[in-house]
Amino acid sequence: xxxxxxxxxxxxxxxxxxxxxxxxxxxxxxxxxxxxxxxxxxxxxxxxxxxxxxxxxxxxxxxxxxxxxxxxxxxxxxxxxxxxxxxxxxxxxxxxxxxxxxxxxxxxxxxxxxxxxxxxxxxxxxxxxxxxxxxxxxxxxxxxxxxxxxxxxxxxxxxxxxxxxxxxxxxxxxxxxxxxxxxxxxxxxxxxxxxxxxxxxxxxxxxxxxxxxxxxxxxxxxxxxxxxxxxxxxxxxxxxxxxxxxxxxxxxxxxxxxxxxxxxxxxxxxxxxxxxxxxxxxxxxxxxxxxxxxxxxxxxxxxxxxxxxxxxxxxxxxxxxxxxxxxxxxxxxxxxxxxxxxxxxxxxxxxxxxxxxxxxxxx
Numbered sequence: 001x002x003x004x005x006x007x008x009x010x011x012x013x014x015x016x017x018x019x020x021x022x023x024x025x026x027x028x029x030x031x032x033x034x035x036x037x038x039x040x041x042x043x044x045x046x047x048x049x050x051x052x053x054x055x056x057x058x059x060x061x062x063x064x065x066x067x068x069x070x071x072x073x074x075x076x077x078x079x080x081x082x083x084x085x086x087x088x089x090x091x092x093x094x095x096x097x098x099x100x101x102x103x104x105x106x107x108x109x110x111x112x113x114x115x116x117x118x119x120x121x122x123x124x125x126x127x128x129x130x131x132x133x134x135x136x137x138x139x140x141x142x143x144x145x146x147x148x149x150x151x152x153x154x155x156x157x158x159x160x161x162x163x164x165x166x167x168x169x170x171x172x173x174x175x176x177x178x179x180x181x182x183x184x185x186x187x188x189x190x191x192x193x194x195x196x197x198x199x200x201x202x203x204x205x206x207x208x209x210x211x212x213x214x215x216x217x218x219x220x221x222x223x224x225x226x227x228x229x230x231x232x233x234x235x236x237x238x239x240x241x242x243x244x245x246x247x248x249x250x251x252x253x254x255x256x257x258x259x260x261x262x263x264x265x266x267x268x269x270x271x272x273x274x275x276x277x278x279x280x281x282x283x284x285x286x287x288x289x290x291x292x293x294x295x296x297x298x299x300x301x302x303x304x305x306x307x308x309x310x311x312x313x314x315x316x317x318x319x320x321x322x323x324x325x326x327x328x329x330x331x332x333x334x335x336x337x338x339x340x341x342x343x344x345x346x347x348x349x350x351x352x353x354x355x356x357x358x359x360x361x362x363x
Contacts, residue, residue, distance in 0.1 A: 155289025
């Protein structure tokens with residue numbers, strides 16, 4: 001138990017009581033997040049999330065015991081945690097898990113004498129548990145999500161750069177508008193086709209790496225002395241001693257043959273994604289990104305006014321896509337958003353300068 005738990009009521013500072021009550025409220029809110037997530041899962045994931053909720057309940061009891069009569073009426077958890085609880089109840093998505101991962105990693109218990117060392121260790125392990133659950137979700141959507149993010153970002157940056165470059169060269173509004181629409185269609189089709197070919201090619205390479213379906217039938221006829229089965233496992237990356245031991249178990253009837261790779265191959269297929277879904281996502285998100293810098297010209301703006309409005313709209317969208325990537329990766333959304341903005345605007349500025357150069361040269 002923490003050192004402060006031995007304090008008498010007279011020794012307690014109001015600031016300590018307020019902090020403990022805040023901790024209590026946050027523990028209750030975090031337990032609600034995990035319970036809501038568990039309600040939208042089944043099987044092993046439901047059990048893991050329910051266990052996390054129970055652990056938060058133990059932390060909650062620690063603060064109740066410490067506060068005693070000072071616990072008072074329950075406070076509301078932080079706005080962030082309450083929003084997460086609402087999202088978990090309605091969606092239960094990997095986004096919520098990724099945000100909870102960051103919340104667990106930022107636990108203040110390691111630096112607070114009023115929390116026990118066990119509680120601080122619990123929070124660290126909770127972060128790893130949530131990281132593992134979030135990674136399952138990332139694996140399930142990584143192929144399509146990658147295509148979506150890359151498509152939207154490419155559409156935003158490439159069409160903004162195209163429009164700014166043409167505008168800087170002195171073209172009129174109609175020509176800029178037509179160029180923007182042409183860039184949207186050409187880029188979206190190119191991105192969709194390229195993503196389909198890329199994902200299909202990667203899946204075909206993985207299929208070529210999977211064990212032959214008839215390889216297991218040969219196990220019973222292997223030369224036990226030569227033990228060539230061990231070479232199969234060594235070829236797939238297993239250390240020699242482990243390969244020899246596993247091959248011996250297989251030949252003794254304790255294993256299931258050389259087909260130990262399909263699980264990994266299946267996981268890799270899941271991470272790569274489906275070619276058609278990746279292509280459709282890439283096409284749609286590129287188009288949705290590429291239309292944004294065109295909007296000012298569609299409503300009749302031109303010149304610097306159109307460029308300024310397009311830049312603001314694209315900047316907001318870049319910040320949004322960067323923040324989403326940050327959330328899913330468990331990193332700082334703000335840092336990823338600013339990085340995305342800097343890269344996008346950097347490309348647009350270079351293109352604008354080139355447009356000025358060629359426009360001046362043409363004059």
